[in-house]
Amino acid sequence: xxxxxxxxxxxxxxxxxxxxxxxxxxxxxxxxxxxxxxxxxxxxxxxxxxxxxxxxxxxxxxxxxxxxxxxxxxxxxxxxxxxxxxxxxxxxxxxxxxxxxxxxxxxxxxxxxxx
Amino acid sequence: xxxxxxxxxxxxxxxxxxxxxxxxxxxxxxxxxxxxxxxxxxxxxxxxxxxxxxxxxxxxxxxxxxxxxxxxxxxxxxxxxxxxxxxxxxxxxxxxxxxxxxxxxxxxxxxxxx
Numbered sequence: 001x002x003x004x005x006x007x008x009x010x011x012x013x014x015x016x017x018x019x020x021x022x023x024x025x026x027x028x029x030x031x032x033x034x035x036x037x038x039x040x041x042x043x044x045x046x047x048x049x050x051x052x053x054x055x056x057x058x059x060x061x062x063x064x065x066x067x068x069x070x071x072x073x074x075x076x077x078x079x080x081x082x083x084x085x086x087x088x089x090x091x092x093x094x095x096x097x098x099x100x101x102x103x104x105x106x107x108x109x110x111x112x113x114x115x
Numbered sequence: 116x117x118x119x120x121x122x123x124x125x126x127x128x129x130x131x132x133x134x135x136x137x138x139x140x141x142x143x144x145x146x147x148x149x150x151x152x153x154x155x156x157x158x159x160x161x162x163x164x165x166x167x168x169x170x171x172x173x174x175x176x177x178x179x180x181x182x183x184x185x186x187x188x189x190x191x192x193x194x195x196x197x198x199x200x201x202x203x204x205x206x207x208x209x210x211x212x213x214x215x216x217x218x219x220x221x222x223x224x225x226x227x228x229x
Contacts, residue, residue: 004158033217042119042205042219043159056216091158104217106151106158 002026004107006092012113013082020078021110025094032075033104034067035091036060043091049075050097082114117142117208121220129228130198136191136223138206148189149207149217150180159205165189176200201227 005024013019025032030051035043046065047057051072061067064082069075079086089109095102122137140146147166151159163174170182180191189206206220 035219040124040221042207042222045216045218048216093159103161103164106160108156108158 004092004094004105006090006107006110008110009108010111010113012115014115015084016081018078018080019082019112020076021090021092021112023075023077023092023094023107025074025092026096026105027073029094029096029105030072031095031097031102032069033093033095034075034077035093037089037091037109038087046077079112082112084114087112087114117144117146117210117218119206119208119218119220121204121206121223123223124221125224125226127226127228128196131195133194134192134196134200134225136204136206136225138189138191138220140187140189140206140208142187142208142210144210146208146210148180148182149209150174150178150189150191151205151207151219152176153203153205153222155202162191162204196225196227198227198229200225 007022032049034046037043046061047067049069052069064080067077089111091109092107093104095104118141120139128134149164150162153159162178163172165172165182173179178193203222205222207217209217
């Protein structure tokens with residue numbers, strides 16, 4: 001399977017704990033995006049990388065959230081001191097910037113439940 | 116700033132009937148427009164996209180959409196739906212000025228009944 005993969009698919013945690021999610025993009029894709037999707041809503045943009053550089057962060061992304069893409073390949077999204085409001089589906093997407101308005105390919109998501 | 120409004124949160128329809136899912140957008144710049152489909156417990160899959168040129172765009176699974184600049188709309192249509200089309204459909208917009216951030220609508224749940 002050469003699509004975007006995310007791990008874990010599901011995560012249940014207690015309020016105040018830290019969690020980390022991983023995204024493996026399609027291998028030749030240089031852009032990687034994180035989105036958050038709550039029930040009944042469309043995905044909301046969180047942040048974006050081109051290679052290893054984080055080029056944009058949404059105002060939705062509080063200081064408790066941090067994302068990295070250290071070698072320009074996989075990416076991690078960490079949430080510190082989780083809150084119940086962080087419960088959502090976290091989606092990762094990747095794209096190739098050489099395309100005209102490149103298509104973003106989405107992973108299956110990580111569903112987070114904060115108790 | 117860009118925004119997307121999907122005018123229907125749910126659309127029930129009988130199998131083999133035609134369907135239209137409505138989408139309006141607002142933007143101060145020229146845009147690219149997309150429709151994605153999301154099946155239960157899966158990620159989003161691109162159905163079709165409008166970049167430029169012909170305003171009628173054909174996508175996968177028999178779907179098509181028409182870009183109407185004057186009405187700022189990008190409605191999705193299918194002449195005959197199947198049970199397997201039951202899913203959540205998202206309209207999305209991004210700017211064409213080198214922007215990459217994609218803004219999604221809230222989604223329309225298409226429910227196809229036998």
